[in-house]
Amino acid sequence: MKNNNLTLGEFIIENQKHYKYTSGEFSRLLSSIKLAAKIVNYKVNKAGLVDILGAAGDTNIQGEDQQKLDVYANNVFMQTLINREIVCGIASEEEDNYVTIKGKHGTNENKYVMLIDPLDGSSNIDVNVSVGTIFSIYRRITPIGTPVEQIDFLQRGNQQVAAGYVVYGTSTMLVYTSGHGVNGFTLNPAIGSFYLSHPNMSFPEDGKIYSINEGNYVHFPQGVKDYLKYCQEEKDDRPYTSRYIGSLVSDFHRNMIKGGIYIYPTSSIGPKGKLRLLYECNPMAFLAEQANGKATDGYKRILDIKPTELHQRVPFFCGSKNMVDKAGEFMAKYP
Numbered sequence: 001m002k003n004n005n006l007t008l009g010e011f012i013i014e015n016q017k018h019y020k021y022t023s024g025e026f027s028r029l030l031s032s033i034k035l036a037a038k039i040v041n042y043k044v045n046k047a048g049l050v051d052i053l054g055a056a057g058d059t060n061i062q063g064e065d066q067q068k069l070d071v072y073a074n075n076v077f078m079q080t081l082i083n084r085e086i087v088c089g090i091a092s093e094e095e096d097n098y099v100t101i102k103g104k105h106g107t108n109e110n111k112y113v114m115l116i117d118p119l120d121g122s123s124n125i126d127v128n129v130s131v132g133t134i135f136s137i138y139r140r141i142t143p144i145g146t147p148v149e150q151i152d153f154l155q156r157g158n159q160q161v162a163a164g165y166v167v168y169g170t171s172t173m174l175v176y177t178s179g180h181g182v183n184g185f186t187l188n189p190a191i192g193s194f195y196l197s198h199p200n201m202s203f204p205e206d207g208k209i210y211s212i213n214e215g216n217y218v219h220f221p222q223g224v225k226d227y228l229k230y231c232q233e234e235k236d237d238r239p240y241t242s243r244y245i246g247s248l249v250s251d252f253h254r255n256m257i258k259g260g261i262y263i264y265p266t267s268s269i270g271p272k273g274k275l276r277l278l279y280e281c282n283p284m285a286f287l288a289e290q291a292n293g294k295a296t297d298g299y300k301r302i303l304d305i306k307p308t309e310l311h312q313r314v315p316f317f318c319g320s321k322n323m324v325d326k327a328g329e330f331m332a333k334y335p
């Protein structure tokens with residue numbers, strides 16, 4: 001562990017020099033995310049002791065059964081940002097539509113919108129496996145002081161100002177980029193502060209881990225089946241190791257540290273894939289590229305896709321550059 005005296009708060013202030021318009025608004029936004037993450041972390045760590053496990057009883061816009069912690073995490077992030085009037089709009093995996101933040105006088109002068117997957121890996125909550133939060137920040141494109149519009153949220157991922165995730169794991173970490181590399185901060189729960197523990201995180205160019213839900217194998221496109229056969233072949237440094245947690249945040253985090261590829265492809269049962277472009281793929285793709293990794297939909301760069309709807313799904317191939325390129329070679333045989 002290096003630089004373990006620098007807190008996330010200090011790091012944010014020191015890095016303000018990177019931003020062209022240093023009004024402090026972006027720094028305050030990151031501080032609000034940090035606060036919400038600590039609140040959710042507190043609850044996640046008490047799961048099993050307090051009544052926070054299990055289904056909430058509703059279905060979200062994605063057609064998924066919401067878990068109590070999905071709803072709780074969504075409320076914490078929404079309320080923390082709304083009460084502090086720190087963004088002008090928020091879109092969430094758990095909300096049907098984006099939320100406009102009006103401010104005290106009916107308007108607000110903030111320039112950022114945030115998109116969020118409040119609780120990633122819902123299916124792992126009840127069994128004490130790591131879950132996460134994913135966030136993505138853009139500068140609005142409609143005029144400041146007017147209500148936000150859908151086009152503020154439907155920007156290409158290459159327009160992101162910042163993106164990151166929190167992983168509530170063996171320790172709780174906040175990992176983020178604002179376009180100047182990726183840095184990871186570990187929460188010291190005794191003190192309640194995040195400390196810079198993983199400066200300049202980077203995917204190894206090659207890896208030996210592949211992460212995919214192989215239970216869906218028969219439904220996968222032929223290019224994915226062929227790539228999996230390649231991963232399993234006994235040749236050179238193969239076979240690779242299969243590791244799949246089922247929480248994108250945790251699978252990504254492990255692969256970034258150890259080297260690997262995460263794939264959630266299209267399939268005959270999910271023709272568009274499963275993961276959401278705005279709340280999951282774009283922020284993870286931005287992080288991946290900032291950490292010398294790569295993210296595609298099997299063919300083209302995720303960050304160049306023009307979104308058409310808030311809850312849009314896309315196939316996702318993400319991780320060590322050479323592995324994503326190799327998977328792409330197999331996909332290209334079946335355009």
Ligand code: AHG
Pocket residue numbers: 064093117119120121122123213246247248249274
């Ligand atoms: P969420 O819990 O936010 O709905 O996301 C679940 C996602 C992702 O975290 C994970 O990698 C993937 O769904 C797992 O899907 P399968 O259970 O189909 O493998």
Ligand code: MN
Pocket residue numbers: 062064093122
């Ligand atoms: Mn969900």
Ligand code: MN
Pocket residue numbers: 117119120121248280
């Ligand atoms: Mn998710």
Ligand code: MN
Pocket residue numbers: 070093117118119120121122
């Ligand atoms: Mn979620």
